[in-house]
Amino acid sequence: MSNRQLYLRLLRQFTPYSGALVATVLAVGVASLTDVLLIGQLQNVVDALGAQNATQGTMHGAMAAGGVLAEVRGWIDRLMPVTPGEAALWTIPAIIMALACLRMVSSFGGDYGAAWLSNRVQADLREQMFARILRLPNGYFDQSSTGTTLSRVTFDANQVSQAGLNVINVAVRDSVATIGYLVTMFVYDWQLAVFCLTLLPLVAAVVTFAGKRMRRLSESSQHAMGELTRVLDESIGGQKVVKIFGGQQYEQRRFDEVVKLNRQLAVKHAATAAMNSGIIMLMIGATLSSVIYFAMLRAQANALSAGDFVTFMAALLAMQSPIKNLTKINEPLQRGLAAAKSVFGVIDSPIEMDDGTHGVARVAGHIELASVSFHYGGVDADTAPALADVSLDIPAGETVALVGGSGSGKTTLASLLPRFYDVSGGRIMLDGVDLRDYRLADLRAQIALVSQDVVLFNDTLAANIAYGDPAPDPARIEAAAKAAYAHEFIVRQPQGYATQVGENGLRLSGGQRQRLAIARALYKDAPILILDEATSALDTESERQVQAALERLMEGRTTVVIAHRLSTIENADRIVVMNGGAVAEMGTHEALLAQGGFYARLYQTQKQLAH
Secondary structure, three states: OOHHHHHHHHHHOOHHHHHHHHHHHHHHHHHHHHHHHHHHHHHHHHHHOOHHHHHHHHHHHHHHHOHHHHHHHHHHHHHOOOOOOOOHHHHHHHHHHHHHHHHHHHHHHHHHHHHHHHHHHHHHHHHHHHHHHOOOOHHHHHHOOHHHHHHHHHHHHHHHHHHHHHHHHHHHHHHHHHHHHHHHHHHHOHHHHHHHHHHHHHHHHHHHHHHHHHHHHHHHHHHHHHHHHHHHHHHHHOHHHHHHOOOHHHHHHHHHHHHHHHHHHHHHHHHHHHHHHHHHHHHHHHHHHHHHHHHHHHHHOOOOOHHHHHHHHHHHHHHHHHHHHHHHOHHHHHHHHHHHHHHHHHHOOOOOOOOOOEOOOOOOOOEEEEEEEEOOOOOOOOOOOOEEEEEEEEOOOOEEEEEOOOOOOHHHHHHHOOOOOOOOEEEEEEOOEEHHHEOHHHHHOOEEEEEOOOOOOOOEHHHHHOOOOOOOOHHHHHHHHHHOOOHHHHHOOOOHHHOEOOHHHOOOOHHHHHHHHHHHHHHHOOOEEEEEOOOOOOOHHHHHHHHHHHHHHHOOOEEEEEOOOHHHHOOOOEEEEEEOOEEEEEEOHHHHHHHOOHHHHHHHHHHHHHO
């Protein structure tokens, strides 16, 4: 996407607030125009001090301007009339006071409108990004770190809003001021004004060159800021591991490197901006010194009155500030465009495929895998398949345990059931219907998940149990908690079910967190249950309580259990042994032990280690 297309898309974010945008831009333009009109009063003030000189100056100015410029000069005189003598004593101050009042009102309107619009668009972008993030496929998160995604939502969205409205405001305000001062200069002496414009092509060339460099630096800065956020997220989130394994120096070194990179890019960016502005100001300075010299010559030749000369020079000096701002506008613009590329990259990321049309209230739970294969990264990826030609039939209500070494494919197989990933080959059927034919929301409504890494939200215990229910039922929440053996520890909390669990439930023990996850699954009452290492991180006492809760949860449900502790799946209806992405063995606990194969060896090894 080109810069032009990117910026036009950014401007479209303001479309819902077009009325406020027009009012804000108009207020900014009026505020800038009042500055120009106030400068124009200098001629009246100076010439009013000597009526005779003012009359002569007006004659010379009109003769010098001629034609259209003479008409403009006459229009200015009619707009802000000055009568030499006593009338000027109250006319000029009255005009200046009126302009000052208009400046105050318009300036406030412009600043307030800009702040309101920027924050509204920033909020809209963040809402769009978050809505898209919630619907992105798991593959996106496999390739993008949490820190980078956080940086895009927080930092980049802010940069985009700055590039949007603030750039418009600066462009309008300083363009109006520059044009106004130029008109003023042409009115009072067009020959000197033409001389001042000779440097515009050079200014444009400098701005273009600096803009390209700042765009590249801005993109690098966005990436570096994402890396900084990622390192912070990993170091803070894993602070226990960092401490116990003495990784402070390693993490400090990683953090110092990304901080150094951010600092270097910031300095390069600032140096480019400073050089851009400095060269342009040097050009303006050279022009100014030349103009002052020629203006003094024309004043000596009576081609300019004292008032004309003062007004021309004041307009020339005042024009430096808006020109400087216009040359600097490229810096936030390029930074914002780089951020916009990142923001719209998230918004445009393809969401999970949900083209199914089959809806269902509740399935029986019959799952069938027919020659299923799966490659992470797609079938063209240069990696071995995570699953290869897996066929498996799980009748409704049956409990099937998946066991095997790391990388055997058991977790991948379980992740295909709720369509966290789609199969690369073959198909998975639920009650005789391909999973891809179900509407995604209807499919996932049939599945509950309890994993080793319990995710709890910084909300109340009740809200975590009824998570996803827009109208939670307190009676159902309590019944689910009792069935999960969680009611007793919940009522001992300071506020019972209304107690806040803290960030990711850190105020709770591992067993309590697991029982809350089981209560959440019981509350959902889905016909299919996935248990992913649900008891592997618990002590013996907690495991006993959680196992009892799991047995109650599994009643009447099709259950897929992923387990390393083989002692927890001895009662499963079937045990499927995975190896290298394929099914190596299958049968009951007793049958597999009798075979004396991979499962039997693994079971005996764990039994010996337990003793």
